[in-house]
Amino acid sequence: MTNRFLLTAALAAGVLAAGYATPVEAASVGPVASGSPVQANVVQKAAWDCRGRRCTWLPGYRGPIPGYARTWGPPRFPHCYWKKGLLGRWKYKCDDDWD
Helix, strand or coil, rough: CCHHHHHHHHHHHHHHHHHHHCCCHCCCCCCCCCCCCCCCCCCCCCCEEEECCEEEEECCCCCCCCHHCCCCCCCCCEEEEEECCCCCCCEECCCCCCC
């Protein structure tokens, strides 16, 4: 009985720790595969434009898209972007001062 309780508690703690260790911003969010031609057109008419250490979402962008940005999907809000940190990791950021 005690072993089963300890195992259940350890599994629950592991799931919680994994949830905290993986920030939502770092999750790879790509377009959802479906048979909808409308969704496919929307995905093709906008993309992440990456220049230097910053990637911004541009509707109508048809330029080159780096491999790391192909699965990010559109931003949650128009004022959000991806920025490369000092250690080379990409971070999802949203500006507070937008109108």
